[in-house]
Amino acid sequence: MTNSELLASWRDAPAAHQPEWPDRAAVKNVLARLAAAPALVTPSACDYLRSRLAAVANGEAFALQGGDCAETFDGATPEAIRNKTKTLLQMAVIFTYAAARPVVKIGRMAGQYAKPRSSPTETRGGVTLPVYLGDAVNGFDFDPVVRVPDPARLWRMYEASRSTLGIVDRYAHNGYAGLDQLHRWNRDFVANSPAGARYEELAYEIDHALQFMRACGAQPEELRSVEIFASHEGLLLDYEDALTRIDRDSGRAYATSGHMLWIGERTRALDGAHVAYFRSIANPIGVKLGPTAAPADVRSYVDILDPDRQPGRLTFITRMGSRQIRDRLPELVRAAQDAGGKPIWICDPMHSNTFLAPSGHKTRLFVDIVDEVRGFFDVHRALGTHPGGIHVEFTGEDVTECIGGGSEVLVDDLHHRYESACDPRLNRGQSLDLAFHIAELL
Ligand SMILES: O=C[C@H](O)[C@H](O)COP(=O)(O)O
């Protein structure tokens, strides 16, 4: 198959969870605009992430992937993005110190605007409307006009992603994200949170170590800037295809909407359009694996998506649920080994631990999240493989969406600040608390 045949091949396969746009001409127009627009990330930056992930595949680094369940256009403010970035950096510092290994930081950011849903419709008070599919497709308000898929939103997704990348990039490189700012990230937070206070103690220890290093003449690069990569679920294939660019040097195709894209649990059919599209791009990619994933599927993903067995190319993001992780994961890890693959294994302890609280809020128990991560580490330790990282949904705000952890959110607190546009996220205290639990495992 030629490169362009490979790139076009996804169009012949069934594509699950694609929006039904009412105005096809408008879709064509916006896709043409996107196809002519500048790439959001460069192929060389994607290759660089792959090289960093190769260290994770080799057991020399740990990966932290996290951010909102569903980004929103209104939520893409500099302050909210900085708060999310700070949370990501604080968690990463906790891991780095605990594991004494580099942490590859990957935001669920700058592109996480489309959601696969369980049902195509939502009913409230006897009224049924199309379900919210993410800001890239329709609006969140329960209103018949707002819920109609609008292709102009694909352009807004591009713009919001571009502006988010710019904010993160400035934050990462202007001195605010360097290790000498450890206390500053926590300043607004330490007073009212046990996890913040624990973090502060750790920050003092790190300060001490840094002073020692400076006294020895060392100037670690992380003191001044950090690397933060962007990832999202590559759900909307028309959007991804329009932003696919051929790298002039290598002749390979790259999704330029983000450094790393993943295939979701609902769209990972082996003969489906998502697998076909992902096969054609050279980015580092992920595949979510839920409890129904079979060992034979894993062998096929390795063969189809990582034919060259390139370290850092393929990540399996497992989301089994705290009750199934210990039973389901071992055979999948062995299947990847049988196929001669060396994928990265990342634990998503969020997506199979969701339930509906009596108040009607979708929520997750902090203890289940911790337990799934523990199960993930137990399995890898027993098999002698590397528990490569975690994938979490969090925000930098003090929301009340998950129960327990940090400064204890109770089931009756959920309504106080439930702001997620889709699934429940850890707030900042819960995120740091989780990071300290994981640090013990590291
Ligand atoms: O984030 C994951 C899915 O999009 C989400 O869990 C779907 O939620 P639903 O089951 O409410 O549709």
Ligand SMILES: C=C(OP(=O)(O)O)C(=O)O
């Ligand atoms: C939809 C998601 O998860 P999953 O595919 O694992 O259900 C997600 O991570 O947003």
